[in-house]
Amino acid sequence: MIAYNSVAQAESSYSDDDLVIRNLGLVKRIAHHLAARLPSSVDVDDLMQSGMVGLLEAAGNFDPDRGASFETYAGIRIRGAMLDDIRKHDWTPRSVHHKYRQVMEAIRAIEADEGRAAEATEVAERIGITIDEYHRILSDSACSRLFSLDESMDEPTLQRPPPASKTATPDEELFKSQFRENLAEAIAELPERERLVLSLYYEQELNLKEIGRVLDVSESRVCQIHGQAVMRLRASAERW
Numbered sequence: 001m002i003a004y005n006s007v008a009q010a011e012s013s014y015s016d017d018d019l020v021i022r023n024l025g026l027v028k029r030i031a032h033h034l035a036a037r038l039p040s041s042v043d044v045d046d047l048m049q050s051g052m053v054g055l056l057e058a059a060g061n062f063d064p065d066r067g068a069s070f071e072t073y074a075g076i077r078i079r080g081a082m083l084d085d086i087r088k089h090d091w092t093p094r095s096v097h098h099k100y101r102q103v104m105e106a107i108r109a110i111e112a113d114e115g116r117a118a119e120a121t122e123v124a125e126r127i128g129i130t131i132d133e134y135h136r137i138l139s140d141s142a143c144s145r146l147f148s149l150d151e152s153m154d155e156p157t158l159q160r161p162p163p164a165s166k167t168a169t170p171d172e173e174l175f176k177s178q179f180r181e182n183l184a185e186a187i188a189e190l191p192e193r194e195r196l197v198l199s200l201y202y203e204q205e206l207n208l209k210e211i212g213r214v215l216d217v218s219e220s221r222v223c224q225i226h227g228q229a230v231m232r233l234r235a236s237a238e239r240w
Contacts, residue, residue: 016059023074027051030078036207047082054081099137100231102127107228108235117191117232138224138231179237186236194229197222 031047058077062070106126110118124134187195193215200206200214208222215222 019059050085054078138227
């Protein structure tokens with residue numbers, strides 16, 4: 001507590017410009033960390049540009065009395081600004097979105113009928129495509145929509161509102177709590193390899209190439225496994 005108070009006291013004396021200048025490196029670190037987990041079509045400079053917007057907003061809104069250092073608060077706002085920009089400028093072709101929905105609907109229907117995880121061959125047969133076409137859909141959708149899971153749940157760093165943001169209402173907190181419980185149950189029901197990929201990607205923060213080394217499979221295969229896991233979870237989320 002003493003350490004925090006001294007940091008907060010020091011930061012309270014900084015101007016907005018001082019806070020921005022002292023944390024320029026934070027924008028660069030977060031941009032490169034995200035870029036390592038995204039397709040090459042996402043430019044690091046674009047991430048840094050949107051991150052700078054987040055940093056400027058953080059400097060203008062930061063309140064040291066809220067209970068967090070500026071670096072912690074700014075990191076959340078910077079990352080959030082980058083993710084918002086990625087989603088706003090969605091590079092995924094419309095055809096990929098359409099095929100993605102088809103596969104997700106097939107997974108949901110099969111799992112509702114059978115009461116178990118849908119097999120890849122069953123999904124391919126349900127929508128009338130070959131298993132190779134199914135794997136291509138998984139690769140296209142997963143590699144271009146690596147934040148699909150985050151669209152269905154709070155970004156890990158944003159599971160609670162930033163210190164200076166508006167406090168959630170009891171109803172919102174209850175909804176989030178129930179949603180996380182349902183999500184945890186759905187993840188527990190995934191096939192073991194899909195659970196492992198999600199854990200390595202979202203918890204351990206490995207990129208696709210690194211996960212491929214761990215599992216001794218190609219990066220494209222990791223994309224497929226990740227995509228299939230996300231589709232199962234999104235199908236479950238729609239049932240909730």
